[in-house]
Amino acid sequence: MSKMIFVNLPVADVARSTAFYQAIGMMKNDSFSNEQGSAMTWSDTISFMLLNHAFYSTFTPKRIIDATTTSGMLLALGLDSRADVDAITEAAIAAGGTELHGPEDEGFMYSRAFADPDGHGFGPFWMDPVAAANGPEHMADATA
Known part of the structure; x- marks a missing residue:
């Protein structure tokens, strides 16, 4: 398994x-x-x-937090493309979620963030495969 x-x-x-x-x-x-x-x-x-x-x-036995006012965790969701990051974020907003931050483009990585209706935070992102395999510092070598 x-x-x-x-x-x-x-x-x-x-x-x-x-x-x-x-x-x-x-x-x-x-x-x-x-x-x-x-x-x-x-x-x-x-x-x-x-x-x-x-x-x-x-x-x-712990008290359940109110995720709209208290952050318990943020869940990063790795996706296949920048377009997929935008699509899931736009779908989340249309379905009643809240955008936590707009597009952030680091060149080797692209991300956005949203919360579900209960306030649980998600950070969909796309990372260049070279950076994912070797770290962002290797991107300069790949593009040189």
Whole structure:
């Protein structure tokens, strides 16, 4: 079995959050979804579990933060192109998300950022394959 990651996110409204994550390109896995939560597939090895607060609370004794006012984490999403970064960000905004920052272009890397309706932050980015493999300092060698 491949290594996998399941990102558990507390959400106020499972149906609203499910619609949002579908709008940004994730697929709902009905086999692992119910009224308490939705399993949203990002890739073969990455899923987001959107859990209502009551169900999320069964996994931790800690208080659930209000992600609209407190940052608990930022999730970077690696994409294949600058256009993909723009597309997912525009889809997120259209589906009720909030843009956290506009385009940032470092030459070897391009990014934007958005929050879902519950305030969870995402940073979609594209990185030049040479920089991804060797570090941004090698970009000068590749373009010289």
